[in-house]
Amino acid sequence: MHSTNFYRAFSSLLLALGLVLFLALPGCSPKNTFKAVFKKQSPYEKYRAGLKDAKLDQTALGQQWVAAGEQALQKPVPVTLPFKETGYFPANKPMAASYQFKVQRGQKVAVKVQTQGQEVPQVFIDLFEANPDNAAQPKQVAYADTTAQSLDYEIEEDLPHLLRVQPELLRSGQYTVTIETQPTLAFPVQGKDSRAVQSFWGAERDAGARKHEGVDIFAARLTPVVAAVEGVVTRVNVTPIGGKVVWLSDLKRQQSLYYAHLDSQLVQPGQRVAVGDVLGLMGNTGNAITTAPHLHFGIYRFGEGAVDPYPFVYQDRTKPTALKVDEKKLGSWARVAKSNVALRESPASSANSLLTLPLHTPLQVLAGSATWYRVQLPDGQQGYVTASLVESLDKPLQAVRLTRPADLLDASSEKASSRKSLPADTTVRVLARQEGYWLVKDAHGTIGWVSEDAAR
Template sequence: MLILNNSFTISGFSFAEEGALTMKNTSTLFLFIAVMAIACSSPIKGIFGKKTPHEQYADKLDDRDLDKTPEGRQWLAASQKALINPIAIDLPYRQQGYFHADKARALGLEFNAQAGERISFSLNRKNDPALMLYTDLFKSGSSKDPVLSIDTSSTQFSFDIAETGKYILRLQPELFRTGEYSLTISINPSLGFPVTDPKARVESIWGDRRDGGKRKHEGIDIFAKKGSPAIAATDGVVTGVKEGGLGGKSVWMKVNDKDIYLYYAHLDKQLVEQGQTVKKGDVLGLVGNTGNARHTPSHLHFGVYTSNGPINPLPFVNKEMQSAPDLAYRSLSGYLKVIKKDKASDGSILIANTLLVPLALQTKGYIAELPDGQQVIVPLNAVQLIKGPVRSNNAIASSKDVGSKRS
């Protein structure tokens, strides 16, 4: 045993207690130095080739046989666990997060998103811009290939949802790294609004009954002053300029680089030709009430089609941007102590005096780790923050008490 006069801490990780550095702590120190060498000598600044930053870091652990250490195996297992057992959240969303250095962790956040939405993320590392958070977005049920992998230096990024369903955002720091960050997720339209009239309004929506229930509305109706410009919602090519039928005077355009076609109907005038290249904001025609809309106020019927047929266009052009509410700051560097018996988000019974590891703060409560390693949301009024690291395990309930009981 090597005796030191004082304990010391690096990046939040304590290597000695009460002046003693044990053989176990010595091996951990050497592992820590090796891991830091990966980060310092070969910084990962973005996606290189076909590998994501997360995969590159895992490869570096493998190259140095660190993936065979308990800590390395724990880091790899945590990355998969975050995708298997994510925390369910609702968008828009905001959280204040903290990763502790006592063991490897990752956090998965699962949310629903609709085709046509642009999900915008803001990730800020508080007081530590060097903190690397490997950030990947997955379609739920697919843990191998992320649909989006973020450069580790990025703070703002977005993703256009092509398929309605559940998605998982995974956050994971390097081994032995500790740090605080904030995350916000907002919902925006992926296309521009197709009418310039500032008073234009959406009144008839996707799925509304038509012809006494014989058919359903395959688009949205945007009511606007007659003659208002109907504009290209994005860059593309005009694929059709037609007249007649239910849509009256209409224009079709294909969106560049996507399997999406936009349909503009009931126009008073068409101002483009088939095959014409258009930019976002170019005028395609003027709002009117031709076709089967001749007895209704002037409006644009706007539709979105893919090779599989029509889909709801409102998420593509919804002007009502949805942002997350503000969140009061609380320090997460300590631990949480359960002050009264309560339920966690997964139904686990929280026993008084149990110590939990706080991972994030959100409007519904704390995202915390139970003693058995499960991550859940616990109510704000069920716990209190304890300053400083908790070293004793005497007050921690076993998984028999926490994480296994259901009411």
């Protein structure tokens, strides 16, 4: 799985050539260089621009790298958060991994990528928001810097989001990507969390005359009610419905937080507070006089009105499932171990089946998630297969003798390049079967593809 000496040498040559070309380009004067430095670009955009400046985007590998990044945005894997996957990026074949998921406004996406290998690559981590008007052009909303392989982003719209992870050229290595959600606000009741919410947004009130514009958080009377954000107290008053209330301005997010039914208020208008400062004590004033003590917590967006506060304070305590597959298969060829195996859209038994794979279909294992492998077929199609239905190529299926000369190809296609010529009467060991082709190993240990016609 490690890059070869050839790719290390070729990488160094390309980088040196790229530097020479970059410095020789007319457009790379100090003046233009300073302009590029101060132009706001993501690390991915800077790297891609560097490839173009050095003419490396005109090489086959450079073009494959650009295409891999663009294709990742068009064909992301749909996943449910929290999600964790471990995969392998090969040095000789540019690849990118991409994942699409749904997150509600008020939540924060937390992404972390860990890498390992002899030559750990720089990895570009970019987050996009789906474009309702043009699915082919998602909007970039966040990216990780080059010093930390992680990012946190507060969701602004209830739209699908897409994460792309791609390494630099000619560097191989194993990676693990973890995607989780977190609340954007601290919990407003001291010592409690979202499990204390017992009445939710939209519930009917006053025999259906109005809807509940918040959540109710239950706790013992006189439990401290605290600031969920750093902000300024704007109002401290008493109303018939809310009883003793406190309003806290959250200018960062352009919204106000509403605390109602307090037993007592312990702040004054104009007072600046930090996260966790006590605003008042839990009670049941106002129209909650007949109910148990609780806090009515609401959020009102500037220019929009009330929104559901639950995603803003919900803490998902689910942890991503640990990897339960054989990591030795990552980056290697394998084969289907049973007949009629489903290739699924995402790592879940309930996910859509893309197609059914025959026995001994060859697969390139790209990554693993829980008990699933993300695989790529010889034609480039990707999907997920249950790991228990995948076996290594260690044990050949059979030995066959070629009845005529044949080319040992690098892909299962008549247009593929030939690795070597095999004379008639050559015996090869069959490792896997693709329609019309065999994946074989010759007596010298070279693996490649031969047409089935060569043995007839």
